[in-house]
Amino acid sequence: MAIEYRLLGRTGVQVSNLCLGAMMFGMRTEPDDSYAIVDRAIERGINFIDTANVYSRGVSETITGDALVRNGKRDRIVLATKFHGAMADDDPNMRGASRRHIIKACEASLERLKTDYIDLYQIHRPRSDTAIDETLRALDDLITAGKVRYIGTSTFAAWQLVESLWAAERLGLNRFICEQQPYNLLDRRVERELMPMAETYGFATIPWSPLGGGLLTGKYQRGQEPPSGTRFSSPNAMQRRRFNDRIFDVIEGLEPLAAKHDVPLSQYTLAWVMAQRGVTSPIIGPRTMAQLDDNLDAADVALDDEDFSAVDEVIPPGQMVAPFYEADFGPHRFRV
Numbered sequence: 278m279a280i281e282y283r284l285l286g287r288t289g290v291q292v293s294n295l296c297l298g299a300m301m302f303g304m305r306t307e308p309d310d311s312y313a314i315v316d317r318a319i320e321r322g323i324n325f326i327d328t329a330n331v332y333s334r335g336v337s338e339t340i341t342g343d344a345l346v347r348n349g350k351r352d353r354i355v356l357a358t359k360f361h362g363a364m365a366d367d368d369p370n371m372r373g374a375s376r377r378h379i380i381k382a383c384e385a386s387l388e389r390l391k392t393d394y395i396d397l398y399q400i401h402r403p404r405s406d407t408a409i410d411e412t413l414r415a416l417d418d419l420i421t422a423g424k425v426r427y428i429g430t431s432t433f434a435a436w437q438l439v440e441s442l443w444a445a446e447r448l449g450l451n452r453f454i455c456e457q458q459p460y461n462l463l464d465r466r467v468e469r470e471l472m473p474m475a476e477t478y479g480f481a482t483i484p485w486s487p488l489g490g491g492l493l494t495g496k497y498q499r500g501q502e503p504p505s506g507t508r509f510s511s512p513n514a515m516q517r518r519r520f521n522d523r524i525f526d527v528i529e530g531l532e533p534l535a536a537k538h539d540v541p542l543s544q545y546t547l548a549w550v551m552a553q554r555g556v557t558s559p560i561i562g563p564r565t566m567a568q569l570d571d572n573l574d575a576a577d578v579a580l581d582d583e584d585f586s587a588v589d590e591v592i593p594p595g596q597m598v599a600p601f602y603e604a605d606f607g608p609h610r611f612r613v
């Protein structure tokens with residue numbers, strides 16, 4: 278299974294079965310290295326890139342846009358970005374899901390990305406203090422204005438997506454076509470409801486943190502400090518909850534399975550996410566060129582039913598040992 282192309286849900290758009298995530302660009306990867314990573318990914322068949330306005334407060338989008346200007350490949354790429362995260366500390370309206378913010382945020386992203394359209398514009402988190410009809414109407418207007426092609430979500434609950442479908446249908450608005458969900462072998466909770474819902478209603482799914490932020494690469498060892506320079510070497514509170522002892526039961530259970538295929542744990546665990554029913558394109562987040570090459574090689578790792586059963590013994594379907602989301606799953610205050 279080399280890099281192949283899959284339909285982005287019910288749209289007619291074909292995307293590579295790995296998506297290049299740009300979260301490290303400008304945060305832990307220098308611009309020149311980021312440009313080289315984008316070029317190599319495209320050379321190796323990637324046509325799908327994901328960023329967000331909030332990644333390094335615009336710097337990731339700027340670097341991504343510059344990379345596509347430099348290599349002249351903008352029109353070959355399905356370019357995804359997001360809004361919702363806080364873009365200023367001193368202005369409560371520079372965040373969220375209001376019409377006011379969405380239109381401003383979109384204009385700013387287009388400028389940083391140096392393009393006149395975004396292929397997939399995603400709301401970064403559900404937002405219970407804003408009616409979904411307000412958000413959908415603003416996004417629908419951006420589609421009509423030609424600034425956005427498709428709209429998507431990230432880290433929504435299944436019921437919130439179904440609610441958004443009711444609203445879109447009732448109001449005659451474009452619907453969300455893709456959900457970006459946290460999914461990896463340390464957190465399989467999305468299998469309980471989100472994945473069956475996505476398949477039922479034709480959502481593409483593009484999992485984030487498919488390697489658990491690097492925990493599933495084999496470089497962390499039980500009882501040892503994280504190697505310096507790695508993401509978990511200076512953990513924040515959220516990462517500390519993920520870097521717990523239970524993850525090593527899973528890591529140590531998976532290592533022999535990867536060894537049977539003679540591939541690194543990183544490729545085995547990424548190949549597992551790629552192979553799951555309903556998954557369109559996991560988003561990889563390489564910090565270095567070597568990591569990119571390793572991640573792309575996962576496309577050549579073929580897992581079979583024996584692998585899937587053995588993995589289920591190590592971490593059963595629907596289970597979680599490290600939490601990758603704590604989103605706003607409260608009821609909407611306003612219903613359409």
Ligand SMILES: NC(=O)c1ccc[n+]([C@@H]2O[C@H](COP(=O)([O-])OP(=O)(O)OC[C@H]3O[C@@H](n4cnc5c(N)ncnc54)[C@H](OP(=O)(O)O)[C@@H]3O)[C@@H](O)[C@H]2O)c1
Pocket residue numbers: 297298299300301305327328401431432457484485486487488489490491492494496506507508509543560561562563564567568569571572
């Ligand atoms: N929607 C959301 O809320 C959300 C949240 C998170 C991410 N995302 C998206 O998903 C993308 C991927 O997320 P992620 O970065 O968390 O994905 P990930 O693939 O789970 O983790 C990537 C990290 O793992 C380490 N790594 C990768 N390959 C490695 C290898 N071969 N050997 C050793 N270490 C390796 C690197 O961290 P080190 O620094 O330790 O080397 C790398 O930055 C992001 O770029 C972003 O586009 C979305």
